[in-house]
Amino acid sequence: MSYELKIALRFLKSGKTQTLFILMGIAVGVAVQIFLGSLITSLQESLVDRTIGNSSQITIKAEDDEISRALTENNQEEETLLRGNFSVIEKSLNNWSLIVGQLQGDERITAISPAIQGTALIRSAGKNQSIQVKGIELENADKIYDISQRLTGGEPLVEGNSILIGSKLSENLGIGTGGVVSLLTPKGETVRFIVGGVFDLQNESVNESLVFMDLKRAQKLFQLGSGITAIEIQISDPFQADVVAEEWKSQLSEVKIDQWKAQNEQLLSALASQSSSSYTIQFFVILAVTLGISSVLAVSVVQKSKEIGILKAMGSTKTSASRIFLLQGLILGILGSIVGSGLGILLLSVYQFFNQGSGSLVINYTWSGILIIGMIATAAATFASLIPARRSANLNPMEAIKNG
Amino acid sequence: MDKVLIHGENLVKEYGTAIKTRALDGVDLQLNEGEFASIIGASGCGKSTLLNLLGALDRPTAGKLYFKDKEFSSMNEFELAQFRNRRIGFIFQFHHLLPEFTALENVLIPSWIESGVVNQKKQERAIELLETVGLKDKIRNPSNNLSGGQQQRVSIARALINDPDLVLADEPTGNLDSESTEQVYDLLRKINRDLGMAFLIVTHDRHIAEKSDRIIEMKDGKIISDYLTRSETPEAIWKNIAPINCKYRIQFGDGEQDEHRVCMPDTGYSGS
Numbered sequence: 085m086s087y088e089l090k091i092a093l094r095f096l097k098s099g100k101t102q103t104l105f106i107l108m109g110i111a112v113g114v115a116v117q118i119f120l121g122s123l124i125t126s127l128q129e130s131l132v133d134r135t136i137g138n139s140s141q142i143t144i145k146a147e148d149d150e151i152s153r154a155l156t157e158n159n160q161e162e163e164t165l166l167r168g169n170f171s172v173i174e175k176s177l178n179n180w181s182l183i184v185g186q187l188q189g190d191e192r193i194t195a196i197s198p199a200i201q202g203t204a205l206i207r208s209a210g211k212n213q214s215i216q217v218k219g220i221e222l223e224n225a226d227k228i229y230d231i232s233q234r235l236t237g238g239e240p241l242v243e244g245n246s247i248l249i250g251s252k253l254s255e256n257l258g259i260g261t262g263g264v265v266s267l268l269t270p271k272g273e274t275v276r277f278i279v280g281g282v283f284d285l286q287n288e289s290v291n292e293s294l295v296f297m298d299l300k301r302a303q304k305l306f307q308l309g310s311g312i313t314a315i316e317i318q319i320s321d322p323f324q325a326d327v328v329a330e331e332w333k334s335q336l337s338e339v340k341i342d343q344w345k346a347q348n349e350q351l352l353s354a355l356a357s358q359s360s361s362s363y364t365i366q367f368f369v370i371l372a373v374t375l376g377i378s379s380v381l382a383v384s385v386v387q388k389s390k391e392i393g394i395l396k397a398m399g400s401t402k403t404s405a406s407r408i409f410l411l412q413g414l415i416l417g418i419l420g421s422i423v424g425s426g427l428g429i430l431l432l433s434v435y436q437f438f439n440q441g442s443g444s445l446v447i448n449y450t451w452s453g454i455l456i457i458g459m460i461a462t463a464a465a466t467f468a469s470l471i472p473a474r475r476s477a478n479l480n481p482m483e484a485i486k487n488g
Numbered sequence: 489m490d491k492v493l494i495h496g497e498n499l500v501k502e503y504g505t506a507i508k509t510r511a512l513d514g515v516d517l518q519l520n521e522g523e524f525a526s527i528i529g530a531s532g533c534g535k536s537t538l539l540n541l542l543g544a545l546d547r548p549t550a551g552k553l554y555f556k557d558k559e560f561s562s563m564n565e566f567e568l569a570q571f572r573n574r575r576i577g578f579i580f581q582f583h584h585l586l587p588e589f590t591a592l593e594n595v596l597i598p599s600w601i602e603s604g605v606v607n608q609k610k611q612e613r614a615i616e617l618l619e620t621v622g623l624k625d626k627i628r629n630p631s632n633n634l635s636g637g638q639q640q641r642v643s644i645a646r647a648l649i650n651d652p653d654l655v656l657a658d659e660p661t662g663n664l665d666s667e668s669t670e671q672v673y674d675l676l677r678k679i680n681r682d683l684g685m686a687f688l689i690v691t692h693d694r695h696i697a698e699k700s701d702r703i704i705e706m707k708d709g710k711i712i713s714d715y716l717t718r719s720e721t722p723e724a725i726w727k728n729i730a731p732i733n734c735k736y737r738i739q740f741g742d743g744e745q746d747e748h749r750v751c752m753p754d755t756g757y758s759g760s
């Protein structure tokens with residue numbers, strides 16, 4: 085052990101109250117950072133997960149025709165206004181199996197599901213309701229929507245004339261599994277279907293207006309031949325959606341690629357400002373801790389000036405004299421971070437304990453996150469000891485040993 | 489012929505920038521190996537300043553200083569620190585131990601500074617030295633648990649741990665009662681005889697000066713007299729050193745011709 089370390093440790097030990105005070109300061113700072121950081125990250129993750137966890141993150145569609153382009157260039161509201169009550173089917177994507185084949189090798193893709201989206205009118209027992217029809221291959225769609233796991237009744241099957249309807253829709257129409265409904269297509273055709281199951285995707289508007297049917301059956305219903313209207317995709321890191329979409333745009337021709345980030349700009353900017361306010365708080369916590377350590381150590385240099393002077397008279401160099409205080413900062417930082425990490429984790433488990441129950445937020449923390457916070461705190465503590473260390477280095481030994 | 493240990497030529501030291509105080513005003517001094525010398529003189533005459541220059545705690549404003557032919561001004565700050573650590577032992581008036589450490593650890597600190605790390609290489613030597621200063625049973629005591637005289641003896645042991653060539657003591661007994669003063673002085677003298685390192689002691693205590701090999705007297709930043717005690721009679725020595733801050737008079741015992749030398753502090757010189 086270097087003698088500077090030994091002296092640093094003794095100085096810390098001899099000023100027990102001061103040392104405990106700074107340690108608590110650092111520990112509380114670190115704990116707050118861990119708690120706040122984990123809370124906000126978990127909140128955001130859960131929010132993002134709720135938004136895009138069970139929906140298409142990147143959607144490949146056929147290129148817009150002139151009219152659609154003109155419409156979508158205006159804002160969303162206007163579009164619904166213009167399209168109003170007309171039933172629509174989106175433009176058909178005919179070379180879809182080629183595109184799917186081309187993308188299949190991309191390791192970032194976790195789910196890829198060809199789909200047909202259209203609107204129709206559903207009729208049962210004299211009630212009419214406008215709905216969204218989605219033609220799917222259940223096995224692929226499950227990877228996005230997890231339909232099979234979320235059935236409240238019936239069988240996870242879409243075949244022939246068997247369809248799955250949302251729980252709210254089932255309620256509104258007063259019809260359940262095994263019931264018969266009629267769909268009126270935009271082309272004016274009426275077809276009868278059997279309700280094969282009822283799902284609950286935990287989203288009110290989806291449960292109220294979505295109907296899943298077999299992809300092939302939907303192709304026939306909307307007269308698309310072998311075409312589809314969209315390829316729905318999820319990727320491993322949803323926040324890379326824009327990058328991935330850009331990349332694919334240059335590889336695929338005559339398609340339009342939408343991704344969730346562009347469609348959720350408001351959410352993302354809310355998240356970003358939440359993050360930045362969290363960073364601001366964390367910055368000020370670190371700043372307060374740094375100033376605290378710095379001032380306590382500065383007082384300590386004054387208190388120990390006689391001893392530093394005597395050490396210098398006995399041959400300690402300036403470097404050693406400053407190292408004694410840098411080491412104190414480093415030790416305080418490391419100890420404070422360790423105690424603070426424990427405290428932070430404890431705080432999280434206490435919070436979790438009092439906020440149990442379904443639907444409540446689960447807070448996750450990562451060891452790497454805690455390590456980073458600890459390292460920042462340690463670096464700040466060492467940085468805080470720079471000024472006291474400089475003072476110690478420049479202390480004149482003759483002042484200290486002056487008689488009297 | 490004695491070997492010269494440290495040698496100063498025309499040493500000048502000025503303090504301050506706007507108003508200059510000339511603390512040393514052309515001092516020539518030569519100290520031999522193993523010599524036991526005292527510096528006396530009124531408060532403020534530059535004794536501590538001279539000691540600080542000799543101990544490389546400070547650099548002279550003018551003049552040259554050699555340690556065994558090596559010139560101080562050629563050494564950088566690191567070399568000077570090393571010089572202080574290996575060649576010089578300091579003893580100060582207010583003992584200045586590190587209160588966070590035990591007596592033994594305090595003695596070992598200069599050896600830690602020398603090697604840069606905490607080790608027990610010189611532990612035996614430190615215990616030996618503590619034994620020499622009569623603190624064998626106090627080695628594990630926290631240093632702030634010791635009396636003033638004990639602390640001063642620890643700092644003597646500390647000054648000796650790295651086997652210095654020169655021990656500089658600035659009023660080492662100024663803070664102690666007369667009994668402890670006597671003990672500490674006898675100890676320094678004994679160490680000088682046994683171990684052979686040179687001592688330069690600033691003192692207000694006439695008795696200590698009287699028993700030194702050599703007395704250097706200063707006034708207003710200059711050396712005004714410098715002589716070996718063995719070349720003078722005790723009476724002459726006493727007469728020489730007494731007027732500095734004692735009123736010298738001979739008191740006669742009742743009826744008999746007993747001569748007592750009495751030293752009375754002169755309030756005109758309040759020593760610090």
Ligand SMILES: Nc1ncnc2c1ncn2[C@@H]1O[C@H](COP(=O)(O)OP(=O)(O)O)[C@@H](O)[C@H]1O
Pocket residue numbers: 503504509510511529530531532533534535536537538760
């Ligand atoms: N650091 C300093 N700054 C300014 N003046 C000083 C300083 N140290 C000593 N002096 C002045 O130098 C002179 C000699 O001081 P010093 O060597 O301490 O005397 P002594 O030890 O003989 O009492 C005094 O006049 C003192 O006021």
Ligand SMILES: [Mg+2]
Pocket residue numbers: 487535536537658760
């Ligand atoms: Mg002095």
